[in-house]
Amino acid sequence: xxxxxxxxxxxxxxSPIQQLSLLAQRCNAVNLxxxxxxxxxxxxxxxxxxxxxxxxxxxxxxxxxxxxxxAKIMKHMHGLDFNPLTDIAICCGQSEAFAATMFxxxxxxxxxILFDPSFETYEACISMAGGIPCANSMIRDLNITIxxxxxxxxxxIGWAVAPACIASAIRNIHxxxxxxxxxxxQEAALTALRSPLEYFESLRRDYESRRNYTIKLLxxxxxxxxxxxxxxxYSKEKLDELGETHCSLTTHVKLKQVFVTLDDP
Numbered sequence: 001x002x003x004x005x006x007x008x009x010x011x012x013x014x015s016p017i018q019q020l021s022l023l024a025q026r027c028n029a030v031n032l033x034x035x036x037x038x039x040x041x042x043x044x045x046x047x048x049x050x051x052x053x054x055x056x057x058x059x060x061x062x063x064x065x066x067x068x069x070x071a072k073i074m075k076h077m078h079g080l081d082f083n084p085l086t087d088i089a090i091c092c093g094q095s096e097a098f099a100a101t102m103f104x105x106x107x108x109x110x111x112x113i114l115f116d117p118s119f120e121t122y123e124a125c126i127s128m129a130g131g132i133p134c135a136n137s138m139i140r141d142l143n144i145t146i147x148x149x150x151x152x153x154x155x156x157i158g159w160a161v162a163p164a165c166i167a168s169a170i171r172n173i174h175x176x177x178x179x180x181x182x183x184x185x186q187e188a189a190l191t192a193l194r195s196p197l198e199y200f201e202s203l204r205r206d207y208e209s210r211r212n213y214t215i216k217l218l219x220x221x222x223x224x225x226x227x228x229x230x231x232x233x234y235s236k237e238k239l240d241e242l243g244e245t246h247c248s249l250t251t252h253v254k255l256k257q258v259f260v261t262l263d264d265p
Contacts, residue, residue: 062186065188065193066088104173
């Protein structure tokens, strides 16, 4: 049946992140392949989702309040003016927002710069849109997309912010793909965005502390830390050789993800 597959399907490879996560589960390992939090979501956000479900917010839905708050954040944090009615598209997580953006802006044969490291699905989305992923800064006629991961990835709530004509195209493609982001979780996302500033500052400090701890741990067992991430869940390390340590270390390095198993000697 392989001949029934499309050309795109034939070139896509399994996700190394998912492969390493499955391996981590089988080995009861410390899994650094995925960037998911290991702490519970705040109660007020979970309660907002529960309340929305109990209130039967179970149909296709667009929560305009999310766009309103995102526009305010873009102005406050970046000094950028966006119209919340026309310039923001709510999608099913950051991954769909990126994919819809590629389908909205990339034509067959377009060359697209990918910053390295980048999330593994970006290259696949560019290829599915007919583009050519490339890291060569000298290429002509490039579309450049800078993307950062939102903190509702697991609940499949994300957004794309762009000039109105592009945002409209992203929104139309999103509608054709999934129609609507999960209604109860849109309500929860709005509650999260309305959280006091100290909540976000506390979250930032917690992530920064975890980043510093993890980088120090990896450096302590022989990894060369190639850069310290400033606003992402991933870092990039290199391991040339491993000296003697107090425990055995099984390491698999695949692309930008690291999987580590620590066992007693």
